[in-house]
Amino acid sequence: MTVGIIMAAGTGNRFKSEIPKQFCMLGDKPVINYCLKSFEKSHLIDNCLIMVPTNWQEEVKKMIEGFRKPKWVLPGGATRHETSLIALEFLRDINPSVVVFHDAARPFLRVKLLNRVIEEAHLFGAATAAIPVNDTVVYAKDMFVNNYLSREGLYRIQTPQAFAFEIALNAFERFHANDGTEPVLLSGGKVRIVPGDLLCFKITYPDDLQFARFVYPTWNELD
């Protein structure tokens, strides 16, 4: 059994809106509905667990009416790590073979990317979508460049991120980290990189939502 864990518990300090970005409208639908559609379409996904901010459970249940796979809607924690751990501990009794985390704020998720990440998690224990960085990357201080990084082997991590359930639960209980795959590396495991997709970008700042509004008309045509 494979469970999708939709990460929608962020309240978005960087987004500066009363409505968290994952629930803002993108065309005629909330942002979260776009990735849910991809989860519905994937034949590798059985059910979805949706992690939401406190007090958003009823609202989100209404938002996702009509989707078949979402089975549970739970409040998350204060950090991404806490939310992941709440999700994994909730699933302990259900004991899925694989779980796949996805940020609700990444609306444009191709089913083939989702499936590929799940398949690689079966092979390697943990896998994440990631794209090679083709811009120069720097550290900056006070809006001036401080130093240049080598671009060789540099990737931006996206979601989906899939794990053998036991590996994820064990790693997340032992190690805290910002990125969802880092606990696996910290606990001695390997994290496989699956070539990601520029379309699968994350809405973090208000500009990102504006950018998503550039993309979604063409995305909708793909249906």
Place this chain on the structure above:
Amino acid sequence: MTVGIIMAAGTGNRFKSEIPKQFCMLGDKPVINYCLKSFEKSHLIDNCLIMVPTNWQEEVKKMIEGFRKPKWVLPGGATRHETSLIALEFLRDINPSVVVFHDAARPFLRVKLLNRVIEEAHLFGAATAAIPVNDTVVYAKDMFVNNYLSREGLYRIQTPQAFAFEIALNAFERFHANDGTEPVLLSGGKVRIVPGDLLCFKITYPDDLQFARFVYPTWNELD
């Protein structure tokens, strides 16, 4: 006098196409035409110098018929650095106050971003568009994650990049580097970061062109 330098000399090893990416069609126009339109619209730009691959001069001159500002089309060098230096040395006699480099493979350039970068170069000597990285960034080896980077202060450098002409010529003659702003830092100067634009992404891989095809219909509507 401010001169725009359109960097279109790359032959695109990573793009794997006979036609360099900046000359591929995007809708009904070659990629390079999109950013040229933004240069035409900017009241801060006087003329443009277009750097192209060897043997592409005549072809490009045909492509850009109808644009007023492009004044020179020159063959570039084997690397980005060489091409930049050829451009700067060519402009030595013309002696512009400011030059602004832009990758032809970044088609979606807003005029306000272009202008802002030029204005900041007037204030600080050198300025570049850059966007904060909101994904986790890692170094990978053989498609497995190797280590996680701190995201604090991490930016992706884009173009446009503008310079006081003397600063650029001096820095590029003395120091070689991959990124167009790095010689300035190496020669002891400062590089100001201007908040960039997700739209201003670079076409490097074939997937990027596909992505651009998602964006351009909405971009065209902005006209």
